Amino acid sequence: MRLAFSTLGVPELPVEQVARLAADNGFHGVELRASPEGPVHTGLSADERADVAAEFGKAGVEILTVAGYAKVAAAGDDGPVLDEIGAALTLAHDLGASFVRVFPGGAGLGTDEADALAARRLAAAAPVAEDLGVRVLLETHDSHRGGADVARVLGRVGHRGAGALWDVMHTWLAGEQPSASYPALAPYLGYLQVKDIASAADTTPLPLGAGVLPLAETVEVLSRADWDGWLCWEYEKRWYPQAADLPELLGPAREHLTRLLTESA
Numbered sequence: 488m489r490l491a492f493s494t495l496g497v498p499e500l501p502v503e504q505v506a507r508l509a510a511d512n513g514f515h516g517v518e519l520r521a522s523p524e525g526p527v528h529t530g531l532s533a534d535e536r537a538d539v540a541a542e543f544g545k546a547g548v549e550i551l552t553v554a555g556y557a558k559v560a561a562a563g564d565d566g567p568v569l570d571e572i573g574a575a576l577t578l579a580h581d582l583g584a585s586f587v588r589v590f591p592g593g594a595g596l597g598t599d600e601a602d603a604l605a606a607r608r609l610a611a612a613a614p615v616a617e618d619l620g621v622r623v624l625l626e627t628h629d630s631h632r633g634g635a636d637v638a639r640v641l642g643r644v645g646h647r648g649a650g651a652l653w654d655v656m657h658t659w660l661a662g663e664q665p666s667a668s669y670p671a672l673a674p675y676l677g678y679l680q681v682k683d684i685a686s687a688a689d690t691t692p693l694p695l696g697a698g699v700l701p702l703a704e705t706v707e708v709l710s711r712a713d714w715d716g717w718l719c720w721e722y723e724k725r726w727y728p729q730a731a732d733l734p735e736l737l738g739p740a741r742e743h744l745t746r747l748l749t750e751s752a
Contacts (some may be wrong), residue, residue: 489717490744491516493680496692496722496733498525502539506546512737516549518680518719520585521575522556527582529574536581551586551717552624553579553676558592559632560605560640562643565585570750572612572623573744580619586677587623588652591637593630601630606643613648624652624677627668633661641675651675654721655705656682656690665705669712678717679705681744692723692730696743703747710751718744 492514495503502519509517519527519539527539543550555575557568575587589609593601609625616623631637635653652674658668669676683698684690696701705720720740722733 488706488715488748489515489674490498490741491549491678491717491719491739492733492737493518493554493719494520494525494527495554495726496720496724498621498725500521500526500715501510502526503542506543508734508737509548510546513741514737516551516717517584518552518554518588518721519550520554520725521578527553529578529630531578533581535631536578540582542546550582550584551719552588553582553584553586554588557589559589559608559625560591560593560596560601562578562593562604564595564613565608567606568608569611572608573615576612576619576621576623579621585621586650586652587621588626589623590626591631591640592627596630598607602640602643602708605631605640609640609644609649610646612697613644615648617648619638622648622677624650625648626652626662626680627657627672629653632657633663635660635663636661638665638671638675638709649675650677652677652680654680654682655700655702656680656684659700660687664703665708669705669708671712673712676714676716676720680721681705682721682723690723691727694731694736694743695740703750705751706744706747707751710748720744
């Protein structure tokens, strides 16, 4: 398995410093948060996109994902949602990223309605993604927190251009064990976001291994299945400014994940 981290932990850091941080700490890739408040977003010009790709290329670090914020199960017209996904897919293609992250966002809707909205929009976006050499991944999050919830939607989509992003915190908060989440998500799985927290009531990000999330069990399940994709540390510093700064935690995080991988082999 290869290791990445999300720029949600360093939301304002220039891309050249992010690339160097990844390389210096032994991470193979980076998930780039796509937000107008940060250095990477869909408004970048062609030259700016080329510069971002070049910085990571020089550092030997892969751009894993454009982490967008489109909500595929949200109430409303399809057009704005598909436009938002399309812009993120084009950005991912231009940067050489493999994936685009989207959220469910179906709060307040019945399960059937939210599933239908998400499946219809993902079915429309998936062929576009495939043509661009990208996959659009629905994250286990908010209205579709469990692996079974996301799998239910993706089973209706039935296109390889759409897949799943397994956020281990949200499946745990949904009451799923890794041994249940993985089989549900395996047919669709793009990669995993790992993290750690103190409890269900306190989701302030902690260094990996310092909290309660079942990281060892998750890695064990993946290893037994011979899964060889990406583990991406999503440290939510942007939403928790009181949390420790990410850069000094990256080295210990890599060591922790490497130890879990070695022990599960």
